[in-house]
Structure formats: structure tokens, C-alpha cells
Amino acid sequence: MLVIFTDLDGSLLNHEDYSYKDAIPSLERIKKLKIPLIFTSSKTRVEIELLQKEIGIKEPFIVENGAAVFFPEKYRNFRLNLPKFNGYRIMKLGKEYSYIRKFISQIKKIIPIKGFGDMSVEEIAKLTDLPIERARYAKMREFTEPFIIEDESKLSILKKEAEKYGLKITKGGRFYHLIGKDQDKGKAVKLTSQIFKENLGDIKTVGIGDSKNDISMLEVVDIPVLIPKFNMEYENIWLPNLIKASFPGSKGWNEVVWRLIDEFETACN
Known part of the structure; x- marks a missing residue:
């Protein structure tokens, strides 16, 4: 089959x-x-x-x-x-979403990143070209966080900090994603x-x-x-x-x- x-x-x-x-x-x-x-x-x-x-x-x-x-x-x-x-x-x-959000709230003090949890549904709709209702569903994360980073030169530092937290970063078509290191x-x-x-x-x-x-x-x-x-x-x-x-x-x-x-x-x- x-x-x-x-x-x-x-x-x-x-x-x-x-x-x-x-x-x-x-x-x-x-x-x-x-x-x-x-x-x-x-x-x-x-x-x-x-x-x-x-x-x-x-x-x-x-x-x-x-x-x-x-x-x-x-x-x-x-x-x-x-x-x-x-x-x-x-x-x-993967990791629980709340665990990843905890990491983001700490790392934002050092590196300016913005995850879906920091954005309104309207912002997500604008960034993704999704209708508002679909953007609302995209925001309903359970395990990972798509994000944008203002200064890409700080990506390597972010990756090292994420590793310490048991996380890693992948690149999708539109966003970076913070995910559990074992997934x-x-x-x-x-x-x-x-x-x-x-x-x-x-x-x-x-x-x-x-x-x-x-x-x-x-x-x-x-x-x-x-x-x-x-x-x-x-x-x-x-x-x-x-x-x-x-x-x-x-x-x-x-x-x-x-x-x-x-x-x-x-x-x-």
C-alpha cells in the first residue's frame, strides 16, 4: 500500500x-x-x-x-x-506550548523576537495573508511557536540559548519556528x-x-x-x-x- x-x-x-x-x-x-x-x-x-x-x-x-x-x-x-x-x-x-512561551518571554529581554503569542490575530493575518478566521486557528498553538526576528545577525545567539532550554529553531516558508529539540x-x-x-x-x-x-x-x-x-x-x-x-x-x-x-x-x- x-x-x-x-x-x-x-x-x-x-x-x-x-x-x-x-x-x-x-x-x-x-x-x-x-x-x-x-x-x-x-x-x-x-x-x-x-x-x-x-x-x-x-x-x-x-x-x-x-x-x-x-x-x-x-x-x-x-x-x-x-x-x-x-x-x-x-x-x-514536542514540548508544551507554555514551556516555549516561557522561554520567549525571557529571551525577548536580550533578543527582539516576536512570536504568534505576541501578535494579534490581525497581525498574523497580515503576515500570513490568511483570512482573519484562519489566522485565529493558526494562533491556536499547542507545541511550537512561529516567530520573526528583527535582527537576523542575532540568530546564532538565539539558537545557542534555545539549545540550553531544550529547544531548537527551524526555518519554514514564512517564519522561523521554535520547537522541542527532540522533534x-x-x-x-x-x-x-x-x-x-x-x-x-x-x-x-x-x-x-x-x-x-x-x-x-x-x-x-x-x-x-x-x-x-x-x-x-x-x-x-x-x-x-x-x-x-x-x-x-x-x-x-x-x-x-x-x-x-x-x-x-x-x-x-
């Missing part, structure tokens, strides 16, 4: 307007074939739940750059030795893949991303896919079996996923 892990912003969703319309043909095919499509994003649980509902899928998902994996309760009758949480089984890999997308994807193997047997994993914080995910899947940026430049990633999409955003995503499903079906017949 194919299992697809995908980044959202800049990959399935266009960078400029967050649309997935060009990916609808492959999304419909995925639903028809019941292929697990696992959103693996810096987005919050609420944001991903809404997107899943809009697209019409109910699959496991990975939130806030690998901070936690949520499996819907009774998902495919999987045996899951994980704690229950609001209709899910949850695997936590990343790759670790979450690897553990999730293991659960799929234990319950389904032989699987083939696909990982789709466009930025630096997707590298760890692309390194642990069978088929890594790199989507170009909206300016048609690719992130500087080298992997021996890397597939590069021909178009940015949902158009490139659709093209590669459609082809991979074709190839997988041909190999199975």
Missing part, C-alpha cells in the same frame, strides 16, 4: 493563496483508492482538522513540525498503544510509518515537501518528492532517489502524485 506524507504550505497548498484546486484530481483519486494521506505540517491541529473536513478525508496527521501525531480513534482498526485525546490516539514528541518531521514520519507497517504489513512511503524543515521527512521515506518554490527555485536538497516536481504548489503536487499512483498500480498488477 502507498502511504503519502505531505507538507501543506507551498506543497499541497499554493504559497500565494493557500489553494489546493489544482490537486483535486489526485485528491479525488486518493480518496477513491483509500490511500492514507497524512498531512505533515507546521500548522496547528485545528487548522489541519478544518482542511481535512474541507477535502473530505479523515486520516492521521502530524502537527507543528512533528510535535505530535494524531490517529483518529478506531482508525482502520489499528492496534494503537497510545493515550486518548479528544477522539484521537496521540503520540507526543522533527522525520522522526514523526518514521514512527508513524512503523505503526502502519505493524498494522498493514508491506507499505511504500512517499514524502512531499518544499522547504528546509521538510528535509528530515524526505530522508526517511521510500520516495522523496521536492516541490519547487513559487519562483521555480528548488530548496538545496540532495537525495539519491529524489523526484523534483515540474511546477510549484498544488499543480506540481498533482502531477507527481498522479504519476506515482499510476506507477504503483502498474507494479501491483
Whole structure:
């Protein structure tokens, strides 16, 4: 069985307007074939739940750059030795949001940074080009904090201070992110893949991303896919079996996923 892990912003969703319309043909095919499509994003649980509902899928998902994996309760009758949480089984890999905010409140005295917790919903909407309601959901963090830094020359100092606190910094498409040092997308994807193997047997994993914080995910899947940026430049990633999409955003995503499903079906017949 194919299992697809995908980044959202800049990959399935266009960078400029967050649309997935060009990916609808492959999304419909995925639903028809019941292929697990696992959103693996810096987005919050609420944001991903809404997107899943809009697209019409109910699959496991990975939130806030690998901070936690949520499996819907009774998902495919999987045996899951994980704690229950609001209709899910949850695997936590990240720090609590309150812990990260405590660090930010201390470090701001030395280095001027501004996290989502310091911003109004209107500010987040302006920085992200999200509608106000979507910006409100983006602010509902549980494990990590997107932030901006006024003086990038102080980033190396910030990284050292974060390390002392058990945190690290990753770079996404629009923001830096403060996250737990023991989490990343790759670790979450690897553990999730293991659960799929234990319950389904032989699987083939696909990982789709466009930025630096997707590298760890692309390194642990069978088929890594790199989507170009909206300016048609690719992130500087080298992997021996890397597939590069021909178009940015949902158009490139659709093209590669459609082809991979074709190839997988041909190999199975």
C-alpha cells in the first residue's frame, strides 16, 4: 500500500493563496483508492482538522513540525498503544506550548523576537495573508511557536540559548519556528510509518515537501518528492532517489502524485 506524507504550505497548498484546486484530481483519486494521506505540517491541529473536513478525508496527521501525531480513534482498526485525546490516539514528541512561551518571554529581554503569542490575530493575518478566521486557528498553538526576528545577525545567539532550554529553531516558508529539540518531521514520519507497517504489513512511503524543515521527512521515506518554490527555485536538497516536481504548489503536487499512483498500480498488477 502507498502511504503519502505531505507538507501543506507551498506543497499541497499554493504559497500565494493557500489553494489546493489544482490537486483535486489526485485528491479525488486518493480518496477513491483509500490511500492514507497524512498531512505533515507546521500548522496547528485545528487548522489541519478544518482542511481535512474541507477535502473530505479523515486520516492521521502530524502537527507543528512533528510535535505530535494524531490517529483518529478506531482508525482502520489499528492496534494503537497510545493515550486518548479528544477522539484521537496521540503520540507526543514536542514540548508544551507554555514551556516555549516561557522561554520567549525571557529571551525577548536580550533578543527582539516576536512570536504568534505576541501578535494579534490581525497581525498574523497580515503576515500570513490568511483570512482573519484562519489566522485565529493558526494562533491556536499547542507545541511550537512561529516567530520573526528583527535582527537576523542575532540568530546564532538565539539558537545557542534555545539549545540550553531544550529547544531548537527551524526555518519554514514564512517564519522561523521554535520547537522541542527532540522533534522533527522525520522522526514523526518514521514512527508513524512503523505503526502502519505493524498494522498493514508491506507499505511504500512517499514524502512531499518544499522547504528546509521538510528535509528530515524526505530522508526517511521510500520516495522523496521536492516541490519547487513559487519562483521555480528548488530548496538545496540532495537525495539519491529524489523526484523534483515540474511546477510549484498544488499543480506540481498533482502531477507527481498522479504519476506515482499510476506507477504503483502498474507494479501491483
